[in-house]
Amino acid sequence: MPPGTPPVLQLVGISKYFPGVIANEDVSLDVRSGEILALLGENGAGKSTLMNVVTGIYQADAGEMILDGYGVQFSSPQEAIRAGIGMVHQHFRLVPAFTVAENIHLGWSETPKNASSAILEARTKELSERFGFPVTPSARVEDLSAGEQQRVEILRVLARKARLLILDEPTAVLTPTEARDLFRALRAFRAEGNAVIIISHKLDEVMEISDRVTILRGGRKIGTWKTTECSPRMLAATMVGREIVRQNLLLRSENAAPRGTVAELSLENVSVRDDRGVNTLADVTLNVFGGEILGIAGVAGNGQRELTEVLTGLTAPTRGQVLLGGSPAKSGAAAFARQGVGHIPQDRLHSALAPSLGITDNMALREYGQPPVGGDGLYRASAALALAREIADVAEVTIPDFAMPVRNLSGGNQQRLVARREIRIADRVLVAAYPSRGLDIGAIATMHRYFADLRDQGVGIVVVSEDLEELLNLSDRIGVLCHGRLMAVLDAVDADIERIGLLMGGRTEAPGAGMAAGQGADLS
Known part of the structure; x- marks a missing residue:
């Protein structure tokens, strides 16, 4: 950047307040x-x-925003994108029933009037090749993976000539x-003289992709x-204002309940x-015992969603059966929840x-049909509010107004509240998909x-994650899925990243180790 060139964007003394919250x-x-x-x-x-202020979703209560050396103020995201600032939000804002090409051109001033699908798809293909984000223009968004949907969002922003791209948790739902x-x-975009702001909690990725790091704490800039x-440890400590002490979660408390001998939740030859007509789960046999954490590893799209839905009653098996406490489980997610599955x-x-x-x-x-919130055909609003306050206190989430839509909370705070709500009902089993x-x-x-803590109380926990370090640090056993099949269930003490990686790729052991790819394994 030549000397004297102003920053693409400067924020000076920006403040934004909501009732009771800075x-x-x-x-x-x-x-x-x-x-x-x-x-x-x-x-x-x-x-x-802060980024919603930059993109015109919110208006700052104080401070100044300077773009290319000139003061600006945006009253809408449309004004921001016309000025060259585009944001891709954590929760995508696409129309699921529309095609990729239709989503790219929706609401765009440069979309040709009365253009046919073929013209929109040809324009989308050209944009895809120009910016290096491969997409299938004719595909419907609802049929795309999370990573493919994100490419559509980014391409839609870049097509509108964004020079500053803001990404909120861009890798949260992506495979490696x-x-x-x-x-x-993003590196190619940066090399052309453009700028990127990336919001992330993944410190290793931040170290890999960023040039500089700004940290906020309690709404204020720390530096x-x-x-x-920087180092990941320094960034973590600066973010939270204290050292993060890594605990050995495999160590049980003195009064911990022992691992159960009878499975709390079982799948028997479930498909x-x-x-x-494609099998997304194939002949899975699996036991979840009380007092253990069972990790589930696998590359995204290998049956994890279907497994969690079967384990929680959201999906009925095409073949096989689900047992709760040794007895056939009643059908439906509500029945599973009543029987202690969070x-x-x-x-x-x-x-x-x-x-x-x-x-x-x-x-x-989860509790509106039972005392003190419900029951006898009544709904007690005061008891519901007391319950919500209790969950928020335990989850350590500050809420200024419990009547406001839950979508107004940050994604992380939504996750914390959901976790504490589900832990309350998980008397038998908690199934957690990508909880971090x-x-x-x-x-x-x-x-x-x-x-x-829940494990030590005797509850069985299933944690699905693509983060192998997380699973190794947390789990008593680790099951590995590949193409809907359970390749093996390993004791954590016998597992390592290399072995799990082989299983994720469809091999049960290294060549010559005595078990060919796809052969039977311990499925207990």
Whole structure:
């Protein structure tokens, strides 16, 4: 960048307040041409709010925003994108029933009037090749993976000539391969003199992709550093204001319940077939015992979603049976919940919460039919509010107004509330799919402590994750899925990343180790 060139964006003393909450106060930062700036902070630190001010979703209560050396103020995201600032949010804002090409061109001033599908798809293909984000223009968004949907979101922003791209937790739902592809494209975007702000909790990724790091805490800026001057440990401690002490979660408390001898939840030769007649789970036999954490590893899309849905009653097996406490389970998710099975789903906002309902209503979802909240055909609003306050206190989430829509909370705070709500009903088993997504390092440590405490109380816990380090540090046993098949279940003491990686790729052991790929394994 030539000397004297102003930053692409400067924020000077930005403040944003909500009733009872300081979201941002006196925040100043800049992002320069040809750099990637990482924006870090705990859940609720004000990162997303600050970026919503930048993109015109919110209006600042104080401070100034300077773009290319000139003061600006945006009253809508449309004004921001016309000025060259585009944001890809944590929860994608696409129309599921529309094609990729239709989503790219929706609401775009340069979309040709009365253009045919063929023209829109040809224009989309050209944009895809120009920006290096491969997409299938004719595909419907609802049929795409999370990584493919994210490419559509980014391409839609870049097509509108964005020079500053803001990404909120961009790798939260991506496979490692998809994350590498995204980083490759972001580096190419940066090399053309553009700028990127990336909000992330994954410190190793921040160290890999960013040039500088700005940290917020409690809505205020703590500082900005060159990434080369940082370490993950330093960033973590600065984010939360204290050292993060890594606990050995495999150690049980003195009064911990022993691992059960009879499975609390079992699958016997379970298969699930999708609408196309394809088996997404194939002959899975699995036992979950009380007092243990069972990790499930696998590359995304290898049956994890179907497994968690079967384990929680959301999906009935096409073949085989599900047992709870040794007896055939009653059908339906509500019946599973009544029998003590909690569920932290993969998509918290749309599967665990009703986004437009208030926080109180969402926290009472599991208990509205029983005292003190419900029962006898009554709904006691005061008891529901007391329950919501109790869950928020335990989850350490500050809420200014329990009547506000739950979608207004940060993704991390939504996750913490869902976790505590589900732990309350998990008398027998808790099934948690990707529970650490969107959480800061301190919140992840707290979530893991929740699981260890619940295990020590005698509850069986299933944790699905693509983070093998997380599973190795947390699990008593680890099962590995590949193409819907359970390749093996390993004792954690016998597992390592290399062995799990082989299983994830469809091999049970290294060549010559005595077991060929795909052969039977211990499925207890």
